[in-house]
Amino acid sequence: QTKLISCFSICLCLQGYQVNVAQSLLSLRGSEGQDSSLTCSYSGMERNVQWYRQAPGKSPTILGILYKDKRPMWGLNLRAELHTTEKHSYLNITKAQLQDTATYLCAVEAQCHTGHPSLCKNCKLIFSKVPKGVRHPNPIEIQ
Template identity: 80%
Template sequence: VILGITVSIIPVALFWLPGVSCQVNVAQSPLFLSISEGQDSSLTCNYSSTVRNVQWYRQAPGESPTLLGILYKDERATWGLNLRAELQTTEKHSCLNITEAQLQDAATYLCAVEAQ
């Protein structure tokens, strides 16, 4: 069974103060990933500035996005049986790792950041 995993970006988080604005550029890779059941995969979210947190979402076909979790400074987390995430603030990126992918893992995965 071949699984299709799509990576998308939630629009950039903007933080507004009177006379001040901060924009964070966000890029994810790979944009599309096709793997076989039982394989491992890794998705990366890179951002351009210091952020408060990184959020990962999963959107199953025909459904709304659901929050997998939020990562704060240099945090690692495990969500469910086969999702592990890591935030590396110095390198300005976060990784979402899917181990032993199953059919139910076929979805669009989205990354969002909260600007500092």
């Protein structure tokens, strides 16, 4: 049986400068039981890389965060590496199964910091209607 792992690139704005993030392949096709590897390259001096998995028809879920000076913690058949000198991260999938079919995304650093949403032009924060009796400013949308 064949599975498809696809990925795409993300461009983030962080602290007033642009960080470019690119993944190695637009799609990767393999057989069940095969090992696969995805590469995420980035520019800038970032402290962490985040990997996400989005199953077909589902929302993305975080797989984990790789920090510059700490060992990653991963489970199941996933393992990730962060190489800050070379400015890239690998996501390795061992003995892939059909349920590993998904879109895998990488992000560099936190895209948004709640204290400085104006620095995060790629982020969309929406404040919805607040329940009665709760004081809150008018709903706003930041893009």
